[in-house]
Amino acid sequence: xxxxxxxxxxxxxxxxxxxxxxxxxxxxxxxxxxxxxxxxxxxxxxxxxxxxxxxxxxxxxxxxxxxxxxxxxxxxxxxxxxxxxxxxxxxxxxxxxxxxxxxxxxxxxxxxxxxxxxxxxxxxxxxxxxxxxxxxxxxxxxxxxxxxxxxxxxxxxxxxxxxxxxxxxxxxxxxxxxxxxxxxxxxxxxxxxxxxxxxxxxxxxxxxxxxxxxxxxxxxxxxxxxxxxxxxxxxxxxxxxxxxxxxxxxxxxxxxxxxxxxxxxxxxxxxxxxxxxxxxxxxxxxxxxxxxxxxxxxxxxxxxxxxxxxxxxxxxxxxxxxxxxxxxxxxxxxxxxxxxxxxxxxxxxxxxxxxxxxxxxxxxxxxxxxxxxxxxxxxxxxxxxxxxxxxxxxxxxxxxxxxxxxxxxxxxxxx
Amino acid sequence: xxxxxxxxxxxxxxxxxxxxxxxxxxxxxxxxxxxxxxxxxxxxxxxxxxxxxxxxxxxxxxxxxxxxxxxxxxxxxxxxxxxxxxxxxxxxxxxxxxxxxxxxxxxxxxxxxxxxxxxxxxxxxxxxxxxxxxxxxxxxxxxxxxxxxxxxxxxxxxxxxxxxxxxxxxxxxxxxxxxxxxxxxxxxxxxxxxxxxxxxxxxxxxxxxxxxxxxxxxxxxxxxxxxxxxxxxxxxxxxxxxxxxxxxxxxxxxxxxxxxxxxxxxxxxxxxxxxxxxxxxxxxxxxxxxxxxxxxxxxxxxxxxxxxxxxxxxxxxxxxxxxxxxxxxxxxxxxxxxxxxxxxxxxxxxxxxxxxxxxxxxxxxxxxxxxxxxxxxxxxxxxxxxxxxxxxxxxxxxxxxxxxxxxxxxxxxxx
Numbered sequence: 001x002x003x004x005x006x007x008x009x010x011x012x013x014x015x016x017x018x019x020x021x022x023x024x025x026x027x028x029x030x031x032x033x034x035x036x037x038x039x040x041x042x043x044x045x046x047x048x049x050x051x052x053x054x055x056x057x058x059x060x061x062x063x064x065x066x067x068x069x070x071x072x073x074x075x076x077x078x079x080x081x082x083x084x085x086x087x088x089x090x091x092x093x094x095x096x097x098x099x100x101x102x103x104x105x106x107x108x109x110x111x112x113x114x115x116x117x118x119x120x121x122x123x124x125x126x127x128x129x130x131x132x133x134x135x136x137x138x139x140x141x142x143x144x145x146x147x148x149x150x151x152x153x154x155x156x157x158x159x160x161x162x163x164x165x166x167x168x169x170x171x172x173x174x175x176x177x178x179x180x181x182x183x184x185x186x187x188x189x190x191x192x193x194x195x196x197x198x199x200x201x202x203x204x205x206x207x208x209x210x211x212x213x214x215x216x217x218x219x220x221x222x223x224x225x226x227x228x229x230x231x232x233x234x235x236x237x238x239x240x241x242x243x244x245x246x247x248x249x250x251x252x253x254x255x256x257x258x259x260x261x262x263x264x265x266x267x268x269x270x271x272x273x274x275x276x277x278x279x280x281x282x283x284x285x286x287x288x289x290x291x292x293x294x295x296x297x298x299x300x301x302x303x304x305x306x307x308x309x310x311x312x313x314x315x316x317x318x319x320x321x322x323x324x325x326x327x328x329x330x331x332x333x334x335x336x337x338x339x340x341x342x343x344x345x346x347x348x349x350x351x352x353x354x355x356x357x358x359x360x361x362x363x364x365x366x367x368x369x370x371x372x373x374x375x376x377x378x379x380x381x382x383x384x385x386x387x388x389x390x391x392x393x394x395x396x397x398x399x400x401x402x403x404x405x406x407x408x409x410x411x412x413x414x415x
Numbered sequence: 416x417x418x419x420x421x422x423x424x425x426x427x428x429x430x431x432x433x434x435x436x437x438x439x440x441x442x443x444x445x446x447x448x449x450x451x452x453x454x455x456x457x458x459x460x461x462x463x464x465x466x467x468x469x470x471x472x473x474x475x476x477x478x479x480x481x482x483x484x485x486x487x488x489x490x491x492x493x494x495x496x497x498x499x500x501x502x503x504x505x506x507x508x509x510x511x512x513x514x515x516x517x518x519x520x521x522x523x524x525x526x527x528x529x530x531x532x533x534x535x536x537x538x539x540x541x542x543x544x545x546x547x548x549x550x551x552x553x554x555x556x557x558x559x560x561x562x563x564x565x566x567x568x569x570x571x572x573x574x575x576x577x578x579x580x581x582x583x584x585x586x587x588x589x590x591x592x593x594x595x596x597x598x599x600x601x602x603x604x605x606x607x608x609x610x611x612x613x614x615x616x617x618x619x620x621x622x623x624x625x626x627x628x629x630x631x632x633x634x635x636x637x638x639x640x641x642x643x644x645x646x647x648x649x650x651x652x653x654x655x656x657x658x659x660x661x662x663x664x665x666x667x668x669x670x671x672x673x674x675x676x677x678x679x680x681x682x683x684x685x686x687x688x689x690x691x692x693x694x695x696x697x698x699x700x701x702x703x704x705x706x707x708x709x710x711x712x713x714x715x716x717x718x719x720x721x722x723x724x725x726x727x728x729x730x731x732x733x734x735x736x737x738x739x740x741x742x743x744x745x746x747x748x749x750x751x752x753x754x755x756x757x758x759x760x761x762x763x764x765x766x767x768x769x770x771x772x773x774x775x776x777x778x779x780x781x782x783x784x785x786x787x788x789x790x791x792x793x794x795x796x797x798x799x800x801x802x803x804x805x806x807x808x809x810x811x812x813x814x815x816x817x818x819x820x821x822x823x824x825x826x827x828x829x830x
């Protein structure tokens with residue numbers, strides 16, 4: 001048995017016990033985890049400082065270092081998040097549907113845990129307790145595979161969380177970390193169909209594509225967002241400017257930020273200069289089509305097809321003037337990642353056509369794409385935003401970490 | 416662009432039109448398909464006879480030939496099935512959940528089609544119109560990849576169905592067949608993530624494993640069923656015999672048939688001879704553990720661990736005496752395929768423990784595993800039985816061929 005198979009078989013065994021826990025036992029365990037993390041914050045920060053030192057020496061850039069870094073406030077906020085997860089409604093055991101068949105069998109479709117969830121992520125140590133807590137709350141065992149840059153932080157927090165489980169007489173193998181951060185061990189996890197029920201990659205496009213390409217275990221693809229704002233000819237232009245400004249600049253590094261602007265030709269001449277003035281406040285760099293450059297001036301760089309397909313995650317915006325709603329929808333179909341797409345229009349028929357024809361997890365009329373988020377959508381917490389169509393689409397909360405089981409009670413029925 | 420990419424891009428374009436159809440238009444299309452297949456039955460039978468002739472020459476065995484064969488009755492029954500699918504409740508457009516956020520946005524979670532579905536199957540031509548109709552009813556485009564042995568039948572029926580679509584002014588590329596039945600084209604379909612949203616393999620364990628191993632497109636695994644009947648010490652033994660007889664012999668070739676019997680040691684001596692007598696009526700071959708052989712006599716062949724893991728799909732039964740409920744559950748966990756599992760018991764607590772701990776799509780108390788079926792579970796029709804946990808579990812009907820989209824209507828909200 002390889003190391004990964006060993007982790008897997010232990011996780012599977014733990015998952016069978018987790019499936020029988022009641023909500024109160026899970027709340028107690030999560031509260032104990034939160035307390036433990038809080039009390040051991042010095043220890044966590046010491047482990048994190050080892051990661052930070054190594055990362056600095058390896059020349060990690062500033063924005064990545066910020067993601068890797070923990071401080072007292074961040075640890076306390078991690079513990080608070082665990083407590084919030086503890087308080088959410090328990091997803092397990094709900095009867096989704098039930099009926100009696102003509103021959104008298106009682107059939108119920110009941111919500112049950114997935115079993116063992118593998119989470120593959122990058123150098124963000126806050127994902128470790130967050131993912132572990134969401135899995136525990138939904139009665140799933142978790143196998144964590146974090147970025148090697150965060151190994152000391154992850155090892156420390158996983159040790160603490162396992163200690164908390166032990167304190168509550170729960171199976172410690174419900175939370176496991178793959179300490180071997182090599183490519184090979186990741187590959188093995190991705191193909192460990194015998195023990196792993198689902199993989200959820202959390203991170204950049206490269207990580208996610210690698211999992212999609214290599215996994216034989218079912219995957220929930222998350223988080224790449226090449227989101228568009230389409231300003232229709234019947235738009236309230238001032239509203240359009242404010243939504244674009246918010247969607248592009250309020251937090252450019254996240255997946256629900258806008259990357260591309262489409263403008264109907266009839267209002268392009270009026271809208272583009274307004275939008276440019278507002279976005280100049282944040283020094284947004286524009287990449288425009290020829291018609292946009294004619295209006296805004298040639299200091300705007302020309303946009304290439306590759307630009308239209310790029311999730312910049314930065315203060316950069318591609319812009320294209322279109323002849324019609326249809327052309328806008330075609331462009332989104334071609335370049336979008338089916339995450340979040342918005343139209344600004346006062347025309348009812350146009351808004352209906354856009355929401356019907358644009359194929360994405362979230363389609364907005366007159367609101368910012370930035371709202372695509374588990375908290376905003378009322379899920380309480382979120383393990384990622386699914387950009388695929390199977391199982392879950394859009395923000396995934398606790399219910400998305402479950403499956404169903406049919407339970408049939410008969411009195412001797414045969415067919 | 417390769418041939419598969421061409422099919423894929425056409426299917427994607429068609430799927431966008433399908434997504435905007437109303438229920439009436441789809442009913443009309445399906446009715447036209449049913450009429451066309453019925454009227455062209457001579458043409459279908461002529462095509463099928465070419466397949467049959469080639470298969471006989473290639474030495475195909477009788478049971479396979481029977482699956483490949485169409486006759487007038489079968490074509491009429493195919494057309495009837497299409498009409499039944501037309502009559503089912505339309506799954507598209509349903510609002511699953513909707514609310515107004517504190518800042519006044521209206522968020523709705525709406526059921527929408529998956530988009531493009533790839534169906535990979537074997538030499539069963541009836542799957543062709545059945546899968547195409549279920550996909551059309553759920554507003555999905557379909558790419559069919561049937562076994563090469565059925566190519567003439569499939570080509571003929573797909574041509575007829577596309578003709579029916581054309582007659583209804585619907586995009587003919589909503590139904591496409593991969594005529595190149597090589598391994599390479601199948602492989603390409605399985606990795607055509609750009610255009611194919613989901614793959615559903617329908618067939619034997621070998622086909623399904625090949626798709627799971629090679630696909631990068633999300634897969635819904637279907638249909639392997641190594642199903643157990645566990646006779647508890649508190650069982651009504653006569654009921655147990657009848658359920659076992661039904662589950663093993665009523666249709667041994669299907670995935671919900673029982674393959675393995677587990678018997679509590681306390682009632683083994685009484686139960687096994689009763690069961691043996693009843694199953695002798697159908698000449699069922701037993702493979703038993705040592706204790707079962709002691710009771711039933713050494714003419715019973717010994718069961719190997721491999722036998723316990725085998726889906727016989729035949730008049731063969733493996734049998735094992737267990738010391739406890741716990742041992743039965745462990746055995747099922749080890750050898751089962753998470754399809755359908757049954758316990759026979761009059762003990763409430765035991766039944767609850769079994770249904771809670773056995774991890775399968777359908778868990779039965781005092782009823783035959785043979786009921787795991789879309790029709791029996793009230794789904795109206797079925798495209799397969801999912802044995803995985805993502806997206807769908809158990810019988811899959813029209814709703815399982817859909818995903819969701821969040822539609823958000825605001826009045827200028829920013830975050």
